[in-house]
Amino acid sequence: MTAIEICDVGPRDGLQNEPEVLAPELRAALANRLALTGVARVEAASFVRDELVPQMAGAEQVAAALEARDGVIFAGLVLNRHGYERLRATALAEVHATFAASETFQRRNGGSSVAEGLARTAAVIAAAHADGRRATVTISTAFGCPFEGRADPMQVLDLVARCAAADADEVVLADTIGIAVPTEVRRAVERARTTRLPVGVHLHDTRNTAVACALAAVEAGATLVDASVGGIGGCPFAPRSTGNVATEDVVYALEREGVQTGVDLDALIRVAEWLERTLAHPLPGKVYRAGSRP
Amino acid sequence: MTAIEICDVGPRDGLQNEPEVLAPELRAALANRLALTGVARVEAASFVRDELVPQMAGAEQVAAALEARDGVIFAGLVLNRHGYERLRATALAEVHATFAASETFQRRNGGSSVAEGLARTAAVIAAAHADGRRATVTISTAFGCPFEGRADPMQVLDLVARCAAADADEVVLADTIGIAVPTEVRRAVERARTTRLPVGVHLHDTRNTAVACALAAVEAGATLVDASVGGIGGCPFAPRSTGNVATEDVVYALEREGVQTGVDLDALIRVAEWLERTLAHPLPGKVYRAGSRP
Numbered sequence: 001m002t003a004i005e006i007c008d009v010g011p012r013d014g015l016q017n018e019p020e021v022l023a024p025e026l027r028a029a030l031a032n033r034l035a036l037t038g039v040a041r042v043e044a045a046s047f048v049r050d051e052l053v054p055q056m057a058g059a060e061q062v063a064a065a066l067e068a069r070d071g072v073i074f075a076g077l078v079l080n081r082h083g084y085e086r087l088r089a090t091a092l093a094e095v096h097a098t099f100a101a102s103e104t105f106q107r108r109n110g111g112s113s114v115a116e117g118l119a120r121t122a123a124v125i126a127a128a129h130a131d132g133r134r135a136t137v138t139i140s141t142a143f144g145c146p147f148e149g150r151a152d153p154m155q156v157l158d159l160v161a162r163c164a165a166a167d168a169d170e171v172v173l174a175d176t177i178g179i180a181v182p183t184e185v186r187r188a189v190e191r192a193r194t195t196r197l198p199v200g201v202h203l204h205d206t207r208n209t210a211v212a213c214a215l216a217a218v219e220a221g222a223t224l225v226d227a228s229v230g231g232i233g234g235c236p237f238a239p240r241s242t243g244n245v246a247t248e249d250v251v252y253a254l255e256r257e258g259v260q261t262g263v264d265l266d267a268l269i270r271v272a273e274w275l276e277r278t279l280a281h282p283l284p285g286k287v288y289r290a291g292s293r294p
Numbered sequence: 295m296t297a298i299e300i301c302d303v304g305p306r307d308g309l310q311n312e313p314e315v316l317a318p319e320l321r322a323a324l325a326n327r328l329a330l331t332g333v334a335r336v337e338a339a340s341f342v343r344d345e346l347v348p349q350m351a352g353a354e355q356v357a358a359a360l361e362a363r364d365g366v367i368f369a370g371l372v373l374n375r376h377g378y379e380r381l382r383a384t385a386l387a388e389v390h391a392t393f394a395a396s397e398t399f400q401r402r403n404g405g406s407s408v409a410e411g412l413a414r415t416a417a418v419i420a421a422a423h424a425d426g427r428r429a430t431v432t433i434s435t436a437f438g439c440p441f442e443g444r445a446d447p448m449q450v451l452d453l454v455a456r457c458a459a460a461d462a463d464e465v466v467l468a469d470t471i472g473i474a475v476p477t478e479v480r481r482a483v484e485r486a487r488t489t490r491l492p493v494g495v496h497l498h499d500t501r502n503t504a505v506a507c508a509l510a511a512v513e514a515g516a517t518l519v520d521a522s523v524g525g526i527g528g529c530p531f532a533p534r535s536t537g538n539v540a541t542e543d544v545v546y547a548l549e550r551e552g553v554q555t556g557v558d559l560d561a562l563i564r565v566a567e568w569l570e571r572t573l574a575h576p577l578p579g580k581v582y583r584a585g586s587r588p
Contacts, residue, residue, distance in 0.1 A: 145588060181550040184550075207547075208502075211505065212509055215506055253501075256475040258477075287502060294444070294473055
């Protein structure tokens with residue numbers, strides 16, 4: 001039986017895109033609740049400039065309020081060495097660095113070229129390793145970008161190879177705009193695995209393909225799936241919902257297909273219910289509303 | 295390249311579950327708009343008792359307002375010979391008969407045993423054929439039921455064989471409660487095809503598995519996929535959303551995977567946008583909100 005890891009990115013990629021700003025204590029409470037459900041990892045904080053992303057302000061306070069738990073890794077997102085220096089002062093065991101495959105997207109979101117984003121990532125990896133931390137690299141817009149359209153699979157493979165050369169511990173292919181279909185994801189994972197790096201996927205359910213893509217990724221040998229409890233990060237009432245796929249929805253499909261995630265689905269559904277009450281609006285996820293059984 | 299047929303059930307299974315009752319003229323307008331998008335079939339009306347399902351009252355008026363179009367079949371749902379007699383007086387070319395695989399569900403929803411539901415269906419098929427009409431049979435709760443849990447695959451196969459023996463032109467396996475995962479659907483379609491009947495699937499996206507299941511069904515040789523424009527039939531604001539999968543979402547995934555549906559996706563998205571304005575609330579579908587391209 002296949003076994004994979006789930007990384008819940010709700011406290012970071014989810015809450016980052018919520019209109020309401022939650023206090024660091026509440027974001028840590030979400031991460032701590034998730035850690036009790038059996039997910040392997042929780043992306044708990046983002047070390048970016050507070051004025052740029054007020055939803056993520058106070059990352060150090062979030063990190064300080066996390067309750068260590070055997071078998072669960074708390075990770076933080078950083079974009080550069082400066083962010084890493086902030087993370088270094090915390091107990092977070094894993095660094096998630098990221099850059100985009102698309103020049104336009106990287107320019108607008110990362111303020112640099114793709115090459116510079118890769119160089120910053122390499123510097124973060126080196127610093128993390130010097131401190132004994134694992135470094136996962138997420139390549140965003142790995143399937144398409146709002147500005148440049150479809151991604152070039154060979155360019156993405158080249159970037160994966162450069163991450164491997166920079167000694168990343170793992171690479172995650174992100175469908176940032178939710179454009180991918182399963183065959184594309186299957187091939188991208190297969191190609192990325194030729195670098196011998198462990199490969200993960202980060203899927204947005206913008207066009208209702210994320211569960212199918214997650215299943216295809218795992219079939220192709222992906223060992224990590226990012227997802228966001230309740231599917232937060234894209235509001236169902238927004239004109240163009242762009243949310244992360246809901247963790248419960250991914251876990252339901254994977255477990256029913258015989259893939260072990262280690263997650264207690266009913267416990268996870270209770271976290272989504274708590275989060276719905278906390279955010280005071282329905283979340284985009286489906287399984288937490290329908291329940292795990294007939 | 296694989297080619298399959300899409301049957302949009304929005305004017306029937308979709309509107310039947312909307313709180314607002316639309317006038318027959320408006321239901322026919324929806325069906326006529328759908329017929330212009332390239333879908334092979336539209337389930338346009340339901341010949342059930344008006345007092346039981348007020349959303350479907352005036353089926354004859356709906357049928358009379360349909361505009362015949364080459365390459366598009368308008369179908370009507372009937373549950374028994376009485377319903378068929380009403381349909382017989384219309385120009386509808388195809389009959390959709392249905393019964394449940396679950397005794398409890400069939401008792402509650404059809405007021406009979408499964409055996410009696412099958413017998414009624416056989417009578418409808420015979421009457422339809424005597425009039426030169428095609429008859430498709432949908433087996434509801436073919437994967438699971440709210441009262442009896444998971445369906446028994448061998449019992450479902452037996453029911454498919456009985457439909458074949460009753461001379462059905464096609465059988466549709468319905469995941470009425472949206473519980474199925476792709477491997478189950480693949481196997482169920484493969485088993486049903488051993489009867490040599492053309493096989494379709496009718497999927498609800500209750501647990502976010504419907505797109506993955508539709509892809510698996512088509513891989514397994516299904517030649518028909520039911521879906522509902524905009525995903526109507528399950529409100530995103532209801533505590534337990536049970537909607538049909540959105541036709542646009544299915545068409546997006548199938549076409550991107552190289553399966554020809556004959557549907558103009560952008561035209562279909564415009565119908566969903568019109569329907570959203572008509573119903574005055576957001577619809578559960580995702581592709582119509584996100585658009586078909588980056």
